[in-house]
Amino acid sequence: MNRANKRTNFVACDEGFNCLNCQKKVIPLGRGYRNHCPFCLYSRHVDENVPGDRLSLCRGLMKPIALEAGSRKGYLGYSVLHQCLSCGKQIRNLATDEDRLSEFLTKQHKKS
Known part of the structure; x- marks a missing residue:
């Protein structure tokens, strides 16, 4: 795909998967x-240019490194900042009400 034809909009992709970190089945x-x-x-580094494009060749495991406040209708108002353990790229993903944010914050607090 040349630059003129490169996709710039979000690609809807709601798939289940098995977590590469904790091995739990995610619906x-x-x-x-x-x-x-x-x-x-x-997370896993699967998107390259826009969310859902699944064009990344890296496929590395992405570690959650921070929670960032924000707001978007239908979400908790937080984004999870991930950093790829293979290539270092950072990507923000919206948190949902099913995410165990309190456990993440507890772990982060114990580290500091």
Whole structure:
């Protein structure tokens, strides 16, 4: 795909998967788009240019490194900042009410 034809809009993709970090089975969200594990918050580097494009060749495990406040209708108002453990790229993903954010925050607090 040349630059003139490169996709710039969000690609809807609500798929289930097995988490590569905690090995739990993650079911599709059903009312949005899931891109990280709700149990451990880890993701996988599958998107390259826009969410849902699944064009990344990296496929590395993405570690949740921070929660960022924000707002968007239908979401908790937080984004999870992930960093790829293979290439270092950082990507933000919206948190949902099923995400175990309190467990992540507890772990982060214990580290500091």
